[in-house]
Amino acid sequence: MASAEGNKMLQDQVEALRARFPGLDLRTRDDGQLVVSGVLGFSVTHEGQTIETEYAIEIVIPKDCPDAVPGVFEVGGRIPEDFHKLTDGSLCLGAPLEVQVSFASNPTLLGFVEYQLIPYLFSHAWWERSEKMPFGEREHGTAGILQSYQELFGTNDTIPTLNLLRILADDNYRGHTLCPCGSGSKLRHCHGSTLLRLKQHRSKQRFLLDHIDILHHVFSSDPSLNLCELAANSIRKKSHRRRR
Numbered sequence: 001m002a003s004a005e006g007n008k009m010l011q012d013q014v015e016a017l018r019a020r021f022p023g024l025d026l027r028t029r030d031d032g033q034l035v036v037s038g039v040l041g042f043s044v045t046h047e048g049q050t051i052e053t054e055y056a057i058e059i060v061i062p063k064d065c066p067d068a069v070p071g072v073f074e075v076g077g078r079i080p081e082d083f084h085k086l087t088d089g090s091l092c093l094g095a096p097l098e099v100q101v102s103f104a105s106n107p108t109l110l111g112f113v114e115y116q117l118i119p120y121l122f123s124h125a126w127w128e129r130s131e132k133m134p135f136g137e138r139e140h141g142t143a144g145i146l147q148s149y150q151e152l153f154g155t156n157d158t159i160p161t162l163n164l165l166r167i168l169a170d171d172n173y174r175g176h177t178l179c180p181c182g183s184g185s186k187l188r189h190c191h192g193s194t195l196l197r198l199k200q201h202r203s204k205q206r207f208l209l210d211h212i213d214i215l216h217h218v219f220s221s222d223p224s225l226n227l228c229e230l231a232a233n234s235i236r237k238k239s240h241r242r243r244r
Helices: 004-020 096-105 109-130 141-153 158-170 192-198 204-221 233-243
Strands: 024-028 034-046 049-060 071-074
Touching: 004 024, 004 034, 004 109, 034 109, 049 109, 096 109, 096 141, 096 192, 141 158, 141 192, 141 204, 158 192, 158 204
Parallel strands: none
Antiparallel strands: 024 034, 034 049, 049 071
8 A cells, every 4th residue: 555545545444443443543663564553442242241342452554455464463461372373473363265355355444353353352352251262263273274165165074175175276167067066066056156256365376285284184184094085186296295
């Protein structure tokens, strides 16, 4: 957002955000990084219980926003380091692809705060009270990434998930072929629209790395599986090279 037009768009977004959450404001850090910081107060009702709370946060605005998703830090010391944070200390709002898809559907600071940040903060506040997550808890690492793809593809089966992800990794969409989920329908009438939507958000190389990581995870979880039968030839070769 370095251009004059981009700066105006950012100012408009900050104004919309402050109208809803007046404790936040735009500032420039000493290193020149634009951030939205301050106290974010909100109220959420879940299962008949209302939690009204606030967190001190800092939203880091990337230079290529809205193409890139903002990062968020909780700066009040309330959220422990082992509670769903990334290696740089920023909040882990979900699997990377899910976060990208969600932000792309509403690429504004207000949308980001309302639909991604507040659900995370509310989950932490609920966890503080009950030591349970209000919406369930996804596994960490590659297992969580596999679960996120399963949710995106609408399946609980690992093999169809790998087959669909392989299409994205190979950039080999063929709408007239049978969908690899096993439904018996052509791809364009089944998971085709989902694949075409997802491929807009990341490169085939990124999908390939996810595919390889999931293959390794599945194989390490159950060494009796025939890894070669799970992988397409092109990905199998790349996977073997990476493991060497």
